[in-house]
Amino acid sequence: MPRKKITISEKVEYLSILNEKGQLDKKLEPDIGEDVLLKLHRFMVLARKFDERLLNLQRQGRIGTFPPIKGQEAAQLGTIAHLRANDWMVPAFRETAAELWRGKSLESIIIYNNGFAEGIDIPEDRNDLPISVPVGSQIIHAVGLGWAAKYRQKDDVAMTFFGDGATSEGDFHEGLNFAAVFQAPVVFVCQNNHWAISMPLSKQTRSKTLAQKALAYGMPGIQVDGNDILAVFAAAQEAVQRARSGDGPTLIECVTYRLMMHTTADDPRRYRTDEEVEKWSKRDPLPRFQKYLMDKGLLSGDKLNEIESEIMEEIQAAVEGAEKQMAAFGDPMDMFDHAYAEMPPYLKEQKADLARELSESGEEGDHG
Amino acid sequence: MAKKTMVQALNLALQQEMEKDDSVIVLGEDVGVDGGVFRVTDGLIDQFGDQRVLDTPLAESAIVGMSIGMAAYGLKPVCEIQFSGFSYQNFHQIENHAARLRWRSQGRFHVPMVLRTPYGGGVRALEHHSESREAYWAHTPGLKMVIPSGPRNARSLLVSAIRDPDPVIFYESKALYRAFREEVPDAEETLPIGKPQLLKEGADLTMISYGAMMRPTLEAVGELKDKDGIEAEVIDLLTISPLDEEILVQSVKKTGRAVVIHEAPRSFGPGAEVVSRLVEKAFYYLEAPIERVAGFDIIIPSFSREKAYLPSFERILRAARKVLTAA
Secondary structure (H helix, E strand, O other), X not given: OOOOOOOOOOOOEEEOOEOOOOOEOHHHOOOOOHHHHHHHHHHHHHHHHHHHHHHHHHHOOOOOOOOOOOOOHHHHHHHHOOOOOOOEEEOOOOOHHHHHHOOOOHHHHHHHHOOOHHHOOOOOOOEEOOOOOOOOOOHHHHHHHHHHHHHOOOOOOEEEEEEOHHHHOHHHHHHHHHHHHOOOXXXXXXXXXXXXXXXXXXXXXXXXXXXXXXXXXXXXXEEEEOOOHHHHHHHHXXXXXXXXXXXXXXXXXXXXXXXXXXXXXXXXXXXXXXXXXXXXHOOOHHHHHHHHHHHOOOOOHHHHHHHHHHHHHHHHHHHHHHHHHHHHOOOHHHHHXXXXXXXXXXHHHHXXXXXXXXXXXXXXXXOO | OEEEOHHHHHHHHHHHHHHHOOOEEEEEOOOOOOOOOOOOOOOHHHHHOOOOEEEOOOOHHHHHHHHHHHHHHOOEEEEEOOOHHHHHHHHHXXXXXXXXXXXXXXXXXXOOOEEEEXXXXXXOXXXXXXXOOHHHHHOOOOOEEEOOOOHHHHHXXXXXXXXXXXXXXXXEEXXXXXXXXXXXXXXXXXXXOOOOEEEEOOOOEEEEEOHHHHHHHHHXXXXXXXXXXXXXXXXXXXXXXXXXXXXXXXXXXXXXXXXXXXXXEOOOOHHHHHHHHHHHHHHHHOOOOOEEEEEOOOOOOOHHHHHHHOOOHHXXXXXXXXXXXXX
C-alpha cells in the first residue's frame, strides 16, 4: 500500500501560428482556401466596424445596452467557420461575429439591441440557438443537441461558446462531464478574454490554463492564441472533425482579450489599467491577419479601402433599414405571442384587458 | 384492463409512448439498470436499450439542460429528477430555458420535454424528500404543471404530457405511488392538460384539491354526506398551471361555498390563485369566505411530525363545516 504518484499522461497543447507581429510559423500554417481566407477577413472587418457603429449608436441613445466584441473576432470566426448550416451554434451573448457568419442580419442585431424581440431573427436555414444571457447555462444544451444528432445517426455537431467566467459555473463542469460520458459531438469554445466584468482570470481560477480542465473529464483540451485566426482555425478544424467522426468532444481555450467594456453599462477603468489594454491592443487579431493576407498577395491597401468602404455602406444601410423597421414595430399585443403553443384562456383575457386599456388611453401602437 | 398501482400505470404510459414514438427518450439518475428508485422506469432499458433509456451522471442541471437540447433538436425527452427536493439544482434550466425557449427564439424552437419528479410527504422520508413546491413551477410562464391523483389519471396525463409541445413539470405523489390500485386500460387513454375534472356533483359546497390531498378530501366529503347530509361538489385540478378556472367558477356559482386543499405551504400556494380567481369571477355568488386547508408556512418537519403538518381528513372536515355554517 504505497503512497505514489499517479501519472496523468495527457498533455494540454498550446498553439500559435501567426504571432502578434504577423510572423508566420510556416510549418504550422493551415491549408485554407483563398476564398475562405478572404471571407474570414471580410467578416472580421465587418464585425469590427459594426461593433464600433453599435457603440456609437448606443452612446447616441439609439440602441440599448450591448456587449462589444472588439478583439475577439478571430476566436469567433476561426471556430464558427467550420460549421455547416445543419450544425448547431449555441452562443452565449458576446458572439456577434459568429452570428454574422451564420447569416444573422445586421438589421436584426440592431433591432434586438434596441429592445425588440423582432431582432431574435434566427435564420431559417441555420440551426442556431438564441443568445443566452445566464452565464454558462447554454453549455449543456449543446450536449443534448449533439447527443440527439448522434441518436438520429446524423453527423451534425454542436459548438457552444462561453467565456472564462463561465468556467466557474457548475453548468460548465456538468456540461463537459456529460459530453465526455456520452461522447457527444460537441466543441466547447471558451473565449478566455481575461475579464468577467471586473473579475480578472487570476481570481477566477487557480488553474494554469482553462484548457486543462478538459483532461479531468476525459476529453482533449487545447489552448490557442485566440487572436491568431490561423491557430484558432486549425484547432477548431481538428475539434469539429473529431466530433463529426464520432470521436467525442473537445475543449478549445481561445486566449483573447476584451478590448472594450463588458457591456456599455460598464466602466472598465474601475478595475483595469490603460497599460494592460494598450498591451493587448498590440495583439489585435485584425492587423496581423491583414499583414498575413498582404504577404500572400491576397490583400492590398487599395483592396482593403474598397472592402472597408463597402462595409461602411452596408452598415449605414442596415442602420437606416433597422430604424425604418423599428418605426413600424410597436404593437405591444405581440408580447403575448410565443408563451405557449396554445394560449390559455386566462392569457387571452389578460391580452384583451391590455387591448382595452390601450384603446381607452389611445396609446395603441405608440410606445416610443 | 388490469388493476395497477400509480407506479405501474406510469410505467405503462412510458412503455407505450416509447413503443409508439422513437423520439421519446427517458433519462435521469438510476432510471436504466435500476429502473428508477421508485421503479417507475422498470424494464424500459431491457425493452428499448441504453440509447432510449439513459442512466446519467449525477447532475440535475445537466439532466434538464441536456433534455432541453434534445427537445430543441426534435426529440421528446422525459427526464426523471429523483426527488423534487433536488430539482432546485435544475431550477435555472427550467426558468431560463425550458420555459422560455419558445419565446426566446420567437417560435423557432420549442421544448417538448417532461420533467417527472416525486413530490410530497407521508412516506417517512429523509429531509429534502417530502416537500410540495408546485407553486415555483406554476409561477413560471411558459411551463405547464401537472399533478395526477391516482393511477388511471396519472397514466393518461403522462401520455398527454409527453405529447404536449410545451415543457411539462409532472409531480408524482410518493404517498400515492403504491397506495392503491385502479383499473387502467391497456388501450390508449389521454386526459387534456389544463382541464380540471369534476369528480362528483353536489349543491352545497365545492371542494377543490389535487394530488395526494384528493384522498383525505374525498374522505371528508364522504363524512359530510354521512354525518351532515351535505352534498359536496368535488373538483380535481389535475393541472395546476395553466389553471382553467371555468369549471371552478361554475361550481362555486352553484354552491356559493368553497374549500381549497393542498399540502403545499399556505401562503402564495396554488390555493391563493384559485381563491383569487373565484373572488374575481364568482364573488357575488359567495355565501361564505373561502377556506384554505394547506401545509403550514414552515419547512415540512422530519417524518416523526409530518402527519401533524399534512392536511388531514379532520382538518379538511373542520374547514368544510366552518364554510357551511358561516353566515
